[in-house]
Amino acid sequence: MSKKRILVIEDDRSLSEVLAYNLRQEKYDAVVALDGMDGLRQAQLKTPDLIILDLMLPQMDGLEVCRRLRSDPVTSNVLILMLTAKSEETDQVVGFTLGADDYVTKPFSVKILLERIKALLRRRESNGEASDTIVSQGVMIDRRRHRVMIDDVPISLTRSEFELLEALVRQPGRVFSRAELIDAALGDDALVLERTIDVHIRALRQKLEKHSELIETVRGVGYRFRDPDTAFKKQTT
The missing domain is CATH 1.10.10.10 (Winged helix-like DNA-binding domain superfamily/Winged helix DNA-binding domain)
Structure with a gap:
């Protein structure tokens, strides 16, 4: 059985490395991109099961990445968990409007984040929406x-x-x-x-x-x- 693939789009290199390490410890196939343009490219190439998407990114911000992911038939059904330092309600509304599946604000507990990821993947499987x-x-x-x-x-x-x-x-x-x-x-x-x-x-x-x-x-x-x-x-x- 293949591992679930998770793409981390996060420009903070130290945080992205921590997330990738913990994801691999949980037996996920973790891929990292450090800016929005590369994140979009990696998503189109590697078709992950879930994307952890930072909102504040160089090259292309997370909201635009989310919009493009949802408009592309290849990535339209990929789960998106937005990760950002912003906590204003308006940012969350915009994120969900563009198609984000969940929203976590910094600072956060890696353990809690992993549980949110598991919940999203379980929900997708139970709904029979996985594109395996x-x-x-x-x-x-x-x-x-x-x-x-x-x-x-x-x-x-x-x-x-x-x-x-x-x-x-x-x-x-x-x-x-x-x-x-x-x-x-x-x-x-x-x-x-x-x-x-x-x-x-x-x-x-x-x-x-x-x-x-x-x-x-x-x-x-x-x-x-x-x-x-x-x-x-x-x-x-």
Whole structure:
């Protein structure tokens, strides 16, 4: 079973490190971004289950990040817990209006924060809203069970191959650069060459067999998973 992924968007490096450490102690897969723009990018690449979002951020403030997350089909259903030093009621109202699921003000107890996170995740599971399964063009990815099936036949993937395929399938038609795929599949702290992604793509295509053409090469840029709408239009013209 895969870990729940939590993205911490917090510009205070020491606080973000404390949060990431405690989340990992609780067996979550913790990812950190130190500004709003990077946080939005990480959310789109890694599709977390929950985002801890600071309100006062460089590059792009938390309210704008929240608005963009909710307007993007890829991240529209991700749980958002806003974290901020502001405690005025108006800020909380704006946050909830934009789609935040919970609101915690600084200073706070890490233990209490963890309990709020658990409660949000439990509520999501009990409501049956978790997006742990993706199906596209014969490819089924079950993140909770860490399983991939092609036309109902299971295939075995390494963790990197699994993360890479998930990133591509979640956003069909989007072109990913090699650097973005390294970030999505191997982590932004991975010390690897961009050509490493080519090796992973080659191995992934071999395992996809007749569905290998679903992963398209965009010369000079990177890779994308074939957009089913585009493929349908080609077949009908």
